[in-house]
Amino acid sequence: MAAMPREWVAFLLLVGTIVGAGMFAVPFVFQGAGFLTGVFVLIGLATAATCIHLAYAEVVVVTPEAHRLPGYVRGYLGRSLGILSSASYLFGLSGSLLAYVVLGGAFLGDLLRWLVPSLPSTAGYVAFYLFGVAVIARGIRFEGVANAVLTIALVLALVGLAFTLVPEISSANLHSSFQASRLFVPYGVVLFALAGAAIIPDMRRVLGAGAPRRLRNLVLLGTVTAAVLYGLFALAVVGAMGGGTTPDAISGLAERFGDSYRVAGALIGFLATITSFITLGVVLEGTFRYDFGFRREAAWLATAIIPGLLILAGFHDFIAIVSVVGAVAIGFDSMLILALYGVLRSRGRPKVVSLPATACFFLAAVFGLGIIYELFRLFSQ
Secondary structure, three states: OOOOOHHHHHOOOHHHHHHHOOHHHHHHHHHHOHHHHHHHHHHHHHHHHHHHHHHHHHHHHHHHOOOOHHHHHHHHHHHHHHHHHHHHHHHHHHHHHHHHHHHHHHHHHHHHHHHHHOOHHHHHHHHHHHHHHHHHHHOOOHHHHHHHHHHHHHHHHHHHHHHHHHOOOOOHHHOOOOOOOHHHOOOOHHHHOOHHHHHHHHHHHHHHOOOOHHHHHHHHHHHHHHHHHHHHHHHHHHHHHHOOOOOOOOHHHHHHHHHHHHHHHHHHHHHHHHHHHOOOOOOOHHHHHOOOOHHHHHHHHHHHHHHHHHHHOOOOHHHHHHHHHHHHHHHHHHHHHHHHHHHHHHHHOOOOOOOHHHHHHHHHHHHHHHHHHHHHHHOOO
């Protein structure tokens, strides 16, 4: 921690949390909705995510006690909403960790089999899971440094991959008209991909007390950086692949351009998913400790067990996982954050950000519609 400025560690915590498994689904849903429609959704939801992150930073700065979202909700909005928040938060974090193991384990498996072809297909999942929970066990200080190193490597590798695809981009693959009827097609995936509020309490702990302006600036910079990386990645993949874009983005690139893209993509995929798995694992462990009263060892054990059980239960559909978690769990959590912000704003002058009440109501309505759409789509299949 001492070798790297606190601001860099906090910034990379947020970027490493946001840029995860959702990134690889973004090109696929952009292709499904039309690239122009996808870009519109990305810009709109990046703006919404920035507002949510800043509103949550306000809650974290104003509240002296250490909590995760369920604890804040219980303290400011009452026990009943606190119970709902606990259910939604645990569902969202568990689903996110599951998505990271599903995709990250596959990517790591590709890397390991490239080195040792005789390894079984399950080796990547086991290695990914064990590495992730081992880092979580070391705590936030070690996790912050590990995440910083992995995130820097991720950003460099991602930008490098995108630029190698520039000569392959065809304007015909990107040409599409805006289709309002398809706005919700990429909604859940993009919202999942931009979610980073959960790590903000840890950013504050890294920065120390009394740093609302630094926290605000780093939240803004981190969220925008992640959105720009997504746009760059989607532009490169959809521009190069068009209708051949695959749900994980990488397998389609490998089939068309060769195994070098499979190895490079697998490396980027592993870095993206492991950083998010580690940071959200620390968040889930903190939820068990601070909001449910678990001892540290028990909190770590519960955090380690949940994704393993879900994998064994047969939940493997990556796109379905991130879409439902994004639209429903993250959408509901975002509505609760807006409610928390409204309560705190009514009590005094904001320290981090001043959001107009009309903007808060509008965002809450969008998240509510997103939940309704996703549930209708899910149960009508």
